[in-house]
Amino acid sequence: MIADLAHGVFDFGFSSILFGITTSLLVVWLMKWVSKRRKINRPPGPMTVPWPLHLIGDLVMLAQGTNPVVMLCELNKRYGDVVCLDNGGTRYIILASPEVVNEALVKQAEVTSGREEAWEFKAISQYHGGIIFSEGEEWIQHRRFGLAALRNFGMGKKSLENSINEEARMFNEILLAKIGKPFDPFFAVNNAVSNIICAITFGQRFEYSDPKFKDMIKRINFFVAEDPPQALSNLPTFIDNARRRNIRAIRKFLEDEVMEHKTTYDSNHVRDVIDLYLKEINRAREAGEKCKLDLSKAWPLVFDFFLAGTETTSTTLLWAFLFMAGRPEIQKKIVAEINSVVGSSATPRYEDRKLMPYTEATLMEVLRYRPIAPGGVPHRATSDLKVKGYDILAGDNLMMNILYIHHIPEIWGDPEVFRPERFLSEDGKAVVKHDAYMPFGAGRRVCLGEQLAKMEMFLFFTNVLQRFRITLPPGVKPNYDYGHRVTTLLPKAYEVILEER
Incomplete structure (x- = not known):
């Protein structure tokens, strides 16, 4: 019994000593951590304020913000134009004024043009290279190729303009079948816009009824719409779910197209972006150049073209029609402007926009009021830097709050009013630019396909309005609220009625 008691005392003493050592080490670590944080002037935010009551209040606000876009705007209203948000260990610096965007992403572009590793997406799909989810030399070479490819296949040229107008004509034929009855334009618009990217990347368009094409469009939309909780994104790769099956299906569709192109490739007859990519790989290999382009990276490049070139433009057109x-x-x-400049039967041309300031201003107002990507795609700081006196650390993700910037009352006066005239000169004859207008992002990662998107929006928009009058069903009021998305700001599902002019 005495032996048992002594043994118990020994155990208690050892446990106490172990607990004491652990506690002491933890206290020392916390003191160093606090001391270090005091030396670093971090931006304010829900995870950096010192008082527990403030933290609890912010966490409640975060929990109630069912739409992340609304939550981010609330954070900037509360803390200012530079906010630090820690999302499960991933730090986001939310930039919400033209001044801080210019200071961080333009003036310090050399250290703010990185891109965070898309761990789950890359692990599931073996995505390597591309433009959207890469950085460093690999990103530079692929972006350079992407720009060259878009120019090569008609960006800003009559050939691409003719392709868009032809697709708009076929789109109008689809709309003719909808005359007089309410219909949701979502899939028709997505199919039409996607066919432009298909023509550039695959060298062909698809019929809207093609099952493979329809499946691909749905999967791309699902990829953009899906915003899984951080915990689900960090699950081991052997755990399967609908999102991951969707990613693999997208990869297979695009890989099949790449392999078909490899089989039929003819260096003397370059049909599309995939052929051009193959040609550039061969050229660099023969020249002995160090090249980041590789056959395994062809499908990621095509994926980026699809992601950036379909969802964004189609979403803007859906807002415009609404x-x-x-x-x-x-x-x-x-x-009236279309009839004056183009006429009621002639085909609109992109150069017509120069004589159609009200139409151009309206499309600009659509992008101001409901920007394509409300938070852009976050940049990653590759080195420590300062923004507005705050310390931004290497590895931090810098996110533009474009929606917030586009709705600052001090800049726009009446931001909640849809008013195209804000982009017009006093006489209404010229378009006026605004420094705070940045729907395509800023810095070195500004949208690669901006000019293509503008051409598509103008030509599809004018082709449709030239032929159809768009109204809402009787008794239905317009709803300009947005659905639950993060990457793009999609309008809630709606129906319109078309009447032929």
Whole structure:
């Protein structure tokens, strides 16, 4: 019994000593951590304020913010134009004024043009290279190739303009079948816009009824719409779910196209972006150049073209058609301008926009009011830097809050009013630029396909309004709220009625 008691005392003493050592080490670590943080001037935010009551209040706000876009705007309203948000160990610096965006992403572009590793996506799909999810020399070479490819296949040229107008004509034929009855334009718009990227990357368009094409469009939309919790994204790769099956299906579709191109490739007859990519790989190999382009990276490049070139433009057009249905007086002015410059039967041309300031201003107002990507795609700081006196550390992700910037009352006066005139000169004859207008991002990672997107938006928009009057179903009021998305700001599902002019 005495032996048992002594043994118990020994155990208690050892446990106490172990607990004491652990506690002491933890206290020392916390003191060093606090001391270090005091030396670093971090931006304010829900995870950096010192008082527990403030932290609890912010966490409640975060929990209630069912739409992340709304939550981010609330953070900037509360803390200012530079906010630090820690999302499960990943730090985001939210930039919410033209001044801090310019200071961070333009003036210090050499250290703010990185891109965070998309761990789950890359692990599931073996995505390597590309433009959107890469950085460093690999990103530089692929972006350079992407720009060259877009120019080569007609960006800003008559050939691409003709392709867009032809697709718009076929799109209008689809709309003719919908005359007089309410319909949701979502899939028709997505299919039409996607066919432009298909023509550039695959060398062909697809019929809207093609099952493989329809499946691909749905999968791309699902990829953009899905925003899984951080914990689900960090699950081991052997755990399967719908998102991961969707990623693998997208990869297979695009890899099949790449392999088909490899089989039929003819260096003397370059059909599309994939052929051009193959040609550049061969050229660099023969020249003995150090090249990051590789056959295994062809499908990621095509994926980036699809992701950036389909969802974004189609979403903007969906907003534009909704605003036209809800604001008939604006639609009437645009149609009058189309009839004056283009006529009622001639095909619109991209150069016509120079004589159509009201139409161009309206599309700009659509992108201001409901920007394509409200937070852009975050940049990653590759070195420590300062923004507005705050310390931004290497590895931090810098996110533009474009939606917030586009709705600052001090800049726009009446930001919640849809008013194209804000982009027009006093006489209404010229388009006026604004420093705070940045729907395509800023810095070195500004949208690669900006010019293509602008051409598509103008030509599809004018082709449709030239031929159809867009209204809402009787008794239905326009709803300009946005659905639950993070990457793009999609309008809630709606129906319109078309009447032929």
